[in-house]
Amino acid sequence: MDQLLLILLNGLVYGLLLFMLSSGLTLIVGMMGVLNFAHASFYMLGAYVAFSISTLMNFWVALIVAPLVVGALGALVEQYGLRAVHKHGHLAELLFTFGLAMIIGEVIQLIWGRWPVAYRVPESLDFPLFSIGGTAYPAYRMFMMGVSLFMFVVLYATLARTRLGLVVRAALTHPDMVAMLGHNVPRVFTMVFAGGCALAGLAGVIAGNAYQTDPGMALALGAIVFAVVVMGGLGSISGALIASLIIGLVQTVSIGLDMKLSTALGRIGLHVDGITALSDVWDISINRAAPVVPFLLLVIILAINPRGLAGSRSS
Amino acid sequence: MSAAPALLLDGVVKNFGLVHVLRDVNITVAAGERHAIIGPNGAGKSTLFHMITGRFPVSGGRISLHGRDITDMSSYDIYRLGVARSFQVTSLFNRLSVFENLRVGAMRNKGAGHAWWRLLDGYGPLRERAEEMLEMLGLTARRNVPAGLLAYADQRALEIGLAIVGGATTILLDEPTAGMSRHETERAVALIRRVSEGRTLVIVEHDMGVVFDLADRISVLDNGRVIASGTPADVRGDPAVRSAYLGAAAEVLT
Amino acid sequence: MRTISHTLPWVIAVVLVLVAPHVFGSGFSISLLCRMAIAAVFALSFNMLMGQGGMMDFGHAVYLGLGGFLAMHVMRAADAGWWIPTPALPIVGAFGGVVAAGLGGLVVSRSTRTAFAMITMGLAEAIVALVLMLPRLFGGEEGINADRSGGPPIFGFDFGSPLEAYYVIAFWALAAAGLMFLFTRTPLGRLSNAVRDNAERVGFLGYNPGRVRYFVYMFSGLFAGLAGGLQAINDEIITSANIGSNAAGAVLLMTFIGGVGTFAGPVVGAVVVTLMQMALGTVTEAWQLYNGLIFIVMVLWAPGGISGIILAHAPLVRSGQARRLVPSYLTVLPGFVAALLGTIGLSENAYRLQSIRGGSPPGGSIFGIPSDPQTMTPWLVSLALTAVGLWLVARTAPRARAAWLEIAGGTQA
Numbered sequence: 001m002d003q004l005l006l007i008l009l010n011g012l013v014y015g016l017l018l019f020m021l022s023s024g025l026t027l028i029v030g031m032m033g034v035l036n037f038a039h040a041s042f043y044m045l046g047a048y049v050a051f052s053i054s055t056l057m058n059f060w061v062a063l064i065v066a067p068l069v070v071g072a073l074g075a076l077v078e079q080y081g082l083r084a085v086h087k088h089g090h091l092a093e094l095l096f097t098f099g100l101a102m103i104i105g106e107v108i109q110l111i112w113g114r115w116p117v118a119y120r121v122p123e124s125l126d127f128p129l130f131s132i133g134g135t136a137y138p139a140y141r142m143f144m145m146g147v148s149l150f151m152f153v154v155l156y157a158t159l160a161r162t163r164l165g166l167v168v169r170a171a172l173t174h175p176d177m178v179a180m181l182g183h184n185v186p187r188v189f190t191m192v193f194a195g196g197c198a199l200a201g202l203a204g205v206i207a208g209n210a211y212q213t214d215p216g217m218a219l220a221l222g223a224i225v226f227a228v229v230v231m232g233g234l235g236s237i238s239g240a241l242i243a244s245l246i247i248g249l250v251q252t253v254s255i256g257l258d259m260k261l262s263t264a265l266g267r268i269g270l271h272v273d274g275i276t277a278l279s280d281v282w283d284i285s286i287n288r289a290a291p292v293v294p295f296l297l298l299v300i301i302l303a304i305n306p307r308g309l310a311g312s313r314s315s
Numbered sequence: 316m317s318a319a320p321a322l323l324l325d326g327v328v329k330n331f332g333l334v335h336v337l338r339d340v341n342i343t344v345a346a347g348e349r350h351a352i353i354g355p356n357g358a359g360k361s362t363l364f365h366m367i368t369g370r371f372p373v374s375g376g377r378i379s380l381h382g383r384d385i386t387d388m389s390s391y392d393i394y395r396l397g398v399a400r401s402f403q404v405t406s407l408f409n410r411l412s413v414f415e416n417l418r419v420g421a422m423r424n425k426g427a428g429h430a431w432w433r434l435l436d437g438y439g440p441l442r443e444r445a446e447e448m449l450e451m452l453g454l455t456a457r458r459n460v461p462a463g464l465l466a467y468a469d470q471r472a473l474e475i476g477l478a479i480v481g482g483a484t485t486i487l488l489d490e491p492t493a494g495m496s497r498h499e500t501e502r503a504v505a506l507i508r509r510v511s512e513g514r515t516l517v518i519v520e521h522d523m524g525v526v527f528d529l530a531d532r533i534s535v536l537d538n539g540r541v542i543a544s545g546t547p548a549d550v551r552g553d554p555a556v557r558s559a560y561l562g563a564a565a566e567v568l569t
Numbered sequence: 570m571r572t573i574s575h576t577l578p579w580v581i582a583v584v585l586v587l588v589a590p591h592v593f594g595s596g597f598s599i600s601l602l603c604r605m606a607i608a609a610v611f612a613l614s615f616n617m618l619m620g621q622g623g624m625m626d627f628g629h630a631v632y633l634g635l636g637g638f639l640a641m642h643v644m645r646a647a648d649a650g651w652w653i654p655t656p657a658l659p660i661v662g663a664f665g666g667v668v669a670a671g672l673g674g675l676v677v678s679r680s681t682r683t684a685f686a687m688i689t690m691g692l693a694e695a696i697v698a699l700v701l702m703l704p705r706l707f708g709g710e711e712g713i714n715a716d717r718s719g720g721p722p723i724f725g726f727d728f729g730s731p732l733e734a735y736y737v738i739a740f741w742a743l744a745a746a747g748l749m750f751l752f753t754r755t756p757l758g759r760l761s762n763a764v765r766d767n768a769e770r771v772g773f774l775g776y777n778p779g780r781v782r783y784f785v786y787m788f789s790g791l792f793a794g795l796a797g798g799l800q801a802i803n804d805e806i807i808t809s810a811n812i813g814s815n816a817a818g819a820v821l822l823m824t825f826i827g828g829v830g831t832f833a834g835p836v837v838g839a840v841v842v843t844l845m846q847m848a849l850g851t852v853t854e855a856w857q858l859y860n861g862l863i864f865i866v867m868v869l870w871a872p873g874g875i876s877g878i879i880l881a882h883a884p885l886v887r888s889g890q891a892r893r894l895v896p897s898y899l900t901v902l903p904g905f906v907a908a909l910l911g912t913i914g915l916s917e918n919a920y921r922l923q924s925i926r927g928g929s930p931p932g933g934s935i936f937g938i939p940s941d942p943q944t945m946t947p948w949l950v951s952l953a954l955t956a957v958g959l960w961l962v963a964r965t966a967p968r969a970r971a972a973w974l975e976i977a978g979g980t981q982a
Binding site: 368370389390391394395399400402406407408409410411415418419420422423424427428429430431432433434435436438477481 | 751752754755756757758759760762763765766767769770771772773774775776777780781784788
Binding site: 029033035081084085088090091092094095096098099100101102103105106107109110113114219223226227229230234289291292294295296298299302303306 | 619625675676679680682683684686687688690691692694695698699702814818821825855857858860861862863864865868869872916919920923926927
């Protein structure tokens, strides 16, 4: 039972982190129609910038400054890159972000090297907060959850209470109508893109030290964030939240289960035997299958409803 | 069976969320009739077309074609039963040439299906149909121009062409002459009259000259309801229509 | 006239393919030619979706990989004594590809555009992870291998030598390219263009656009699988890396650089990118960075790819007007070259500096010019070249563009 609580807590932390990435991406995809391939690269950039700032100064400065730096970079990319390719259509925009992701990945390796950097949890937060069934729970994880929840509230308030939020929400439901709202649409786009990048950067700041900061982190998480956004339904923030939490929990739970599939099936009364080329499937322990879980979930959910969990638009 | 109307709308309702676009629409279109649907902007005319052709699901009521229920069918199944349509907002294959647009339009009914084992050029009747249509639309000289680069009036002509090239028995045209000059409109009306010979035509149109020139019967839609339906003379004298049409169009009606 | 202009490129292609290994006879060249041919088939199959069908498939390498794995298993069976000649293996690969795409298409073909792209990516990730989890079938990280000369000999050839393998691969590559070209002129091929341009309208012309997408997806998978079979013959090994996102990214790069708007564009891209990979891969570590930069530059300034540029200038060359463009194009050249050299200098110095930090001996050179990244000079020179070059390009490009518009517009009118 305690074990389960621990896994659930970790799953929640991870799920909220996914949401910090997927909320920004879903806004960008839903509003601008740009499938931003570089989104996870901005997450990685956040972690690396935070690493440098925290070595030069300290973590708390990094927590504020790094997301702003990443957000500003995002604004530049939108203004001088994406806007120029916009006239060539969605495909060109997508390819642009694809190239951008390659460049960010390489430049990061050039500046910070090919191996993980020693980005550590700040000492002031590096202590066990409480223990569950004898396992100490790190305070930093609760801090991550706190930051995520705070950002969630800020995002919600921005969308619900401000003029910008009003335009964004209108644009999400009726993308063709944005231009008629009489607002400075290019500026709204820049702000949404920059905001999404800043959120991704913040996720990198708080996750880079809890997990690991290395050049592969964008690739590893990027595909999962894509799965979350599609699963939630393109352009749906609430869908992204639900999908983030589901994937966060399911993946954490499956990592926690060190059990072969055949054993698990045996528990529920299904017995598999015989050796065929595919029988390796039954010998896979569930935690090793964890990387596939988000994508299998995605395929299943889309087979049921091509629009995802909460999507009102098909594309 | 043969007595059944070509198109029957029985209490059709459409809501978008809390907005009632169509409240209770009843229209009967006899086979071979040219039927015009008129009404002020926002009356729900285009929505009605979307309902008939399966673009959006209805919220209530039934639609039948020659006595056959088509209410919940997909757009392509409805097309296969002989209903083709044009769009108010031009909707072409922009990167394909005018000729290829028409060929795609006629493909289904000329038996090409999804064939991958035969070249398109091998379908003689298909090519002939597309050529014939080019001639009728007056687009022969522009046959190799990508549809997206055509002048507006030519695009509108091609839009009509896409609806009729397949030889459907029931043709729905959504404001076919919108944005055309007087001269272009006359040509389009002549074309529509010619191709709708022996077929059922339902047309949404703002140009009252076109409507009264072309239509055998007229239904007037206002605020999601049919407020009048009948011959042009009946509709012209209807007091409800007059009150709905206070404004520019009223002069045409008198 | 029309038939000549259509068949002439094919005749040239056949002659080139037959003659090439005798002109560039070294082992290295023949292996390079094989890679190009395989990449060309793969890129053409990818462009059936991307350019002709408007479908962005981020998991296209899955079908190459699965076709390749199936062909490899059959090749192993042939090594073990089954009567399966090596030249028939691409058919096996094609079969694997079409079956896999038939299943995958059920999941993806209901979606369009952005959703389609994302779902293909998710599906591919799932399949790659599954492949790694089934070592008995896919050989884990090492993949599976076989000997292509183990099959039954045909007319005395066992296809073990590179040249014999080349002719098998070249034959199938030409055949596949020909079939894919014919596909563009069938009703289904034309329908895929229509779905790309306006899927909804296709629905009102009696076709289910999802169904059209599904069929086209299967054909594309078929030819990708065929490319996988060719790869199995060429490499005699298939690993999970052939399935993954790097392979999918490479085909996207090739197709886009070659140009999605023409049939031959992907072939051009496959040849150019394969050459660049081979040439640059041996002299620079910065290949990935250059990849990304080339990509961005193309997206921004030449979204039609190489074939798009050729297509835009071909009528001018034919009418002899191109000569008038040369002067204004030449004015852009110095700035472009300077910016290019500067960028190369910056990247090479950065990579060099990194390996020095990693323990390599200090110093270094670029194009034979000594360049020590631990001193200021190379950095300042590169930076200055880049800045001045970009400034020059920004000043001269608008005039070159105006000249092009004027002359091109003149020929059209």
